[in-house]
Amino acid sequence: MVLLRRVIGDALRGRRQRQHRTLREVSTAANVSLGYLSEIERGQKEASSELLSSICDALGAQLSEVLREVSDTLALAEQLEGLETGRAVETPVAAAAAAGSARKVIPGTRKVTTPDTKITDGQVSVTVRHDSPLRTTLMATRNRRPGRTLERTAG
Structure with missing residues (x-):
């Protein structure tokens, strides 16, 4: 499960870092404490709509742009979560890749591992790795050769 506050924090941090600005600069411009802005960026605090608007203004971004980015990330x-749980997914590429998900229990522990899942549509490859129940790593790479191939590998 992806937490909304983490995705919002990642989007805000990404915009700030792309502008090569410090937390101090943005917190001053947004009129919010440096520590609180840091907690928002790390997904530890949920910001009100007024505070999000103020932070977006300080970053020179429209709130709707940031929320659109957050929405796309959540989608x-x-x-990808649907792929791992075997639920029905809406995209044909993801639906074809969802078949055959295998989970393993490590002997002597309660830890359940899920093999890495790699999905390729020919132009972009996405690898999903579940590091823990609360941490999932996504890595996207652009493929050099165009073509519509679909593969799913477990590693």
Whole structure:
């Protein structure tokens, strides 16, 4: 499950870092404490809509742009989560890749591992790795050769 506050924090941090600005600069411009802004970026605090608007203004971004980015990220995470849980997914590429998900229990522990899942649509490859129940790593790479192939590998 992806937490909304973490995705919002990642989007805000990404915009700030792309502008090569410090937390101090943005917190001053947004009129919010440096520590609180840091907690928002790390997904530890949920910001009110007024505070999000103020932070977006300080970053020179429209709130709708940031929320659209967050929405797109959540949609991708939900599709990939559907692959791992075997739920029905909406995209044909993801649906074809969802077959055959295998989970293993490590002997002597309660830890359940899920093999890495790699999905390729010919132009972009996405690898999903569940590091823990609360941590999932997504890595996307652009393929050099165009073509519509679909493969799913477990590693």
